[in-house]
Amino acid sequence: MTWNFENSLLAGRTLPQRGHRRIALLISSSEDVRVDHCYSAAITRHHRFGGGETVASYIEPDQSVEAIWARIVREKPDVGAGQWPSGLHARLKTEEVRVPQDLGLGWLHGHDDLSVTQIDVLPGEIGRTAIDPLAGMVLRREKGIPATSKVTMLEGRWFEGGTLLKWKNTVGS
Numbered sequence: 001m002t003w004n005f006e007n008s009l010l011a012g013r014t015l016p017q018r019g020h021r022r023i024a025l026l027i028s029s030s031e032d033v034r035v036d037h038c039y040s041a042a043i044t045r046h047h048r049f050g051g052g053e054t055v056a057s058y059i060e061p062d063q064s065v066e067a068i069w070a071r072i073v074r075e076k077p078d079v080g081a082g083q084w085p086s087g088l089h090a091r092l093k094t095e096e097v098r099v100p101q102d103l104g105l106g107w108l109h110g111h112d113d114l115s116v117t118q119i120d121v122l123p124g125e126i127g128r129t130a131i132d133p134l135a136g137m138v139l140r141r142e143k144g145i146p147a148t149s150k151v152t153m154l155e156g157r158w159f160e161g162g163t164l165l166k167w168k169n170t171v172g173s
Contacts, residue, residue: 002121002154002156003154004039004042005038005041006153006155007108007109008038008039008081009045009046010119010156012042012045015164016051016052018079018104018164019078019165020078020079020164020165021052022077023043023047023055024057024058024077024081025039025040025082026058026080026083027040027082027083027108028060028083029061030061040057043081055076056074056075058071058082063084063085065085065090068085069095078104079103079106079164080104080105081105082107083109099163100164104117104165106118106119106164107119109121115161115162116161117163119158119159120156120158121154126154133150
């Protein structure tokens with residue numbers, strides 16, 4: 001299982017290293033419920049314990065480009081982390097918002113577009129991890145549902161796309 005909370009904390013550690021101080025979470029409310037509020041809990045923890053300026057997150061059922069754009073205009077984040085509709089990039093271009101210079105974007109749960117900076121949730125590793133116990137049951141000739149349940153949480157990996165500022169040199173500062 002993907003460890004969404006830890007992956008969100010990874011974003012919270014990495015984004016400030018890039019110079020981003022106003023981090024806004026951009027996700028649908030249904031996605032936040034699906035991951036048991038891991039994204040919103042992690043960003044709240046990040047803001048609460050010295051993670052830059054607090055920016056109102058966008059956790060709403062309406063995932064229209066217009067609604068998200070209105071929040072970006074009002075809150076003025078320097079980076080949006082989460083998941084957003086594909087039309088957002090076109091809207092930003094229309095509004096002459098340069099990515100990543102004016103607004104950085106980081107996807108929290110893997111993305112097909114490798115030009116987007118994201119957390120790779122390692123779907124192949126998730127599959128291998130899920131199959132291992134089943135293979136063990138077959139080898140031991142066990143049948144039925146196991147008496148105890150087990151959960152394995154997998155940390156994602158930062159994947160460098162082109163939608164965030166480049167790494168800042170923090171050595172000696």
